[in-house]
Amino acid sequence: MYLRASSAVARLSSWLSRGDRPRKPAWRRWIPAVAAVTAATVFFWIYAVPQLLRFRFRTGMSWYDMGWYGFGPSRTYVSFHEQSPVIEISPAGAQCDQRYTFLAPRGDSVVHPGPMILDAQGELVWMKDNWGTTQDFHVQRYKGQDYVTYWQGDEEDGYGHGSWYMLDSTYTVQYVVSPAGDLDGDLHEFHITPNDTALITIYDPIPYDLTSVGGPELGWLYDGVFQEIDLATGELLFEWRSSSFYTPESSYEPLRDRGHERTFGYDYFHINSVDKNDQGHYLISARHTHTITCIDGATGEVLWSLGGKDNEFTDESNGVATQFAWQHDARWQSPNTLTLFNNAANGGHDLSAVSQGLLLELDIPARKAKVLTSYDHPQDLMVVSQGNLQVLENGNVLVGWGHSAAFTEFSPDGELLCNVHFGASAYFTFGRIVSYRVFKGDWVGRPDTLPDAAIAEDSVFVSWNGATEVAAWRLEAWDGIDIDNMSFVMIKDVDRTGFETEVSFTANVTSFFQVAALDDDGEVLGKTAILQRGSESPARSSILGHSWGVTIIMLFAIGCLFLGLYYAISRVLRRQRSRGDPSYRLVAHKEEDDGHGPENDHLPI
Template sequence: MLSGFFHRQRWMLLPSSRSGSSRPLIAFLVIAPVLVYLFFVFAVPQILRFRFRTDLGWYDLGWYGFGPSKNYVSFGYESPRPEILEWDPECDPSFVFLAPRGDSIAYPGPMILDAQGELVWMKHNWEITQDFKVQQYQGQNYLIYWEGDEIEGRGQGSWYMLDDSYTQRFQITPVGNFDGDLHEFQITKDDTALVTIYDILPADLTPVGGPALGWIYDGLFQEIDIATGELIFEWRASDHVPLNSTFKTFVGNGNDREAAFDYFHINSVDKDHEGNYIVSARHTHSITCIHRDTGAIIWTLGGKLNDFTLNSPETSFSWQHDARWHGNNTLTLFDNAASSNIDPTAVSRGMTIELDIPGRTATLRAAYYHPQVMEAVSQGSMQILPNGNVFIGWGHSAAFTEFRPNGTLLCNVHFGASAWFTFGRVVSYRTLKGSWVGHPRTVPDAEVEGRHVYVSWNGATEVVMWRLEVWDGKDLREMTFEPRGVFEKTGFETEIEIPDDVHDEYFRLVALDWEGNELGISGVIQRESSGSDPYATGRLVLVICGLLLCGCLLAGLYCAIRRRLSRRAGYRAMKDDEDGPPDANDRQEYHRLLPR
């Protein structure tokens, strides 16, 4: 019978012998150890990088993205949407300068934010941008940043200086056959620039366990006259600092020129009150004072060549950035204390160290810690502000904080999901504060959506109000406009509801300062048509009906094909039935089994 046929087919699907039943167990015993090994080798290190805490919010967990951003109607780019965790009126009200980048930043480049985290100005650069700040040159403020390519933490690019109209005035490169490095561009009181360079040289690497014929990244800095491009001074680490003073482990880099050994890693240069140079070297854990004329080392703080007696173990530092000299024999720096995510005891901080240079003693005067116990594996900055507060950018961790001199936290802001900081999806090499007045040569941008107009002006720092002006309806060739209202500027982009009594098609926005002076006028914009399409609903109904009809036709075709194939298979089964040719009972049984 046909039922017997189906019974035999099902039986063929079962294991043919008892030995087959052990195959899943054998497979499990083989695969399970491999999966466990892969989990501990690849997954566990990544899990340990998470910075979970009990006070994590949706922003910290990445609910709004690893680098939350803000979109605009009148402006074509996105900007960070910082989260202000703590705010105090004692915080310095000046602007924040940063250059966010990483896999979660859609439009990297130099960026200015105000004290509320609102965008003031940004420039999207296709190449990597770092070390964005404001500095004075010949009595005027300039925006300065480095732009170029980055290879294993070293830069190949140039430095750019923009005036208050955001027009490029200088592009500076090192003197000689060198690329400009991303780590430092510091303008001195003599209107010269201190810049860092990485140069590949042959070297004997046996002191660090490498080959006798190897390669190093040598750390250089130059002092350059900005106006003339003339070289004033040049210093090279390999002439003064031995290779075995490094804390960088030799793990194969240095065998080839394309992968040289970076034993020094210069990352900041400054000048002291006598004109000597203060150099920070990350991989030797040292701050070195270099004679302004001879290049000889005067003293070294930290590392294997340390000349100072430290007043406490807390005065030591490692993998540091941004060493700055202050006139009272005080040194500030950002102590990374970490070069990877594998040391759970590493805690980054800002430091103020007082030096008794004749007595060669170093005393820790203050340390500034992030409330979330930050571990910034690279980058970072520390700045003493004009009001005495201390401002710290946490580099590899997308955050910045401001403290009183005594270490009391005043303001705490981050612009990336903090649980993911160690993954480096959002970083800013340095984050600094400064004063800035911008007068862009562009005109304000305005767009209309429905009953609202959106207006912004990238880089205009003095705008406090927008005046809505409407065409008087007389002459299209020489249009004149009448004021219809003044609206307060709110953030980077201001949303203005078009007044009900404005029925004219053309209007514009005028930017005003505190005194009501006109700063700029947008182009003429046209309001959107208020009429609706009378056929829009009908077209939508027709589209929905068409989709439903197509779906029904496809479903019917599928059922017909499936029924026909099942019928053929049934007749074929009856033909092979052991009871002989199919009779009337077989056909009745077949039709009973067909799908309905």
């Protein structure tokens, strides 16, 4: 039975391979290949092309901006356990403001997100690894004293649930500010006025009929709210709600599937900045209605609206003064001038969108608006969220590019003075490193902690997180006399070299020692704990973190892509050649009949 079955299979195989068997037309053999290529092309166009278009490679880019050192190059330290960004400053001979920079980097490529102070050369001054999200970090003055302030909390659905923190020069939290009433503080604004009051933003979900925009009748709306409160008492001085003056129809933000739940309301307004002038009028920016609105400080009535569907102004600058979109950070500069950051984009859909800082002049009685100065990044950035503009004391203008890891300083007339990147610009649109706002300011930090130190074989590394007045470090060694009542003698002074300084040992340092921080006058600001030589052996610090990472990933991905395409095309061509060439056609083999059929064959025993 086994032999008969085998013979039947052989005969069937022989018949199937006969040369005179009807063959499919050549064009029918290409149908599967064409279908596969079409499907791959559609998939590539829908999913891959939009991502590829987000890359911002261009001629003349530095190795830093191309990602040679990683998405966000960082520096590690020996005496300090956190990492700070390595920045790139351009152009050559950049005229950067020499004051401190305040930012709060966060994102997938940020190792330690939180508030951070850098000096003009990009050296770390102070940083704090916060829980949750930190935004809007800068110096503000309250009752004649400087504080560093920031919002900290949880970010959800584009707004925040948290509080605002005010830290003194020792980096001790002195005030924690929350809104008046049973409301959560939003991340977008905390502005201390010259009258020692605070302007704060709130997102309050309220029941609302959304049928006018295609939503449910019993729906939910995020009401854009701001308050002015007395910081000393917490008393509510003023409150304004967008729902009393702006309807959902004024929004450019699509409803989509929002508005059905309290925790997923329709964010039609999206208030993101509040300012107040000497006349007591408020200026608010609403991202999703594309409007800058002036509010009467007594009645809360809308005095005028610039931009958006409710624009009241004639544009004398070919649309630039009124057709800004998705903007941030509107600020009074005088009774008839204001600044704002024009994002011009809310996503990567319009690749021609270019973000910019704007200085506008308003003729309010005549309702006319024009652009006085535009502040543009040299790489024409498209910033899909966040950003700010600060007019410095010397008249220069600092623009923080929000979703793009950069800040740029301009002269008053818009000339580029200093451009700083704290992430690779080729990947800015991916948002791997962002900072909601960036500021410059004066600051004196006197931490109440001890300086940090880490001992190596022949040296000690010292740093002091937050100390701004350290000019030098003094190495002091135990005199070896009384271990119960130690006395130390000066060995040498070493100039401070950035955030962390390495102080080499001399022959005099044989056992116990300490390092003192000195100011410009040689006065001691603080000392490390007593240390012992030979007790530790830490790793050396690293100047650049994440090097080669992006390059290796890109080369691997490109190599896999080309290898896959080569293999697929080669296989299709080989199959076509083998089917089309008669010399490769299978020929049936006919065995001679010896008179013994399969039924006469016997298996060996």
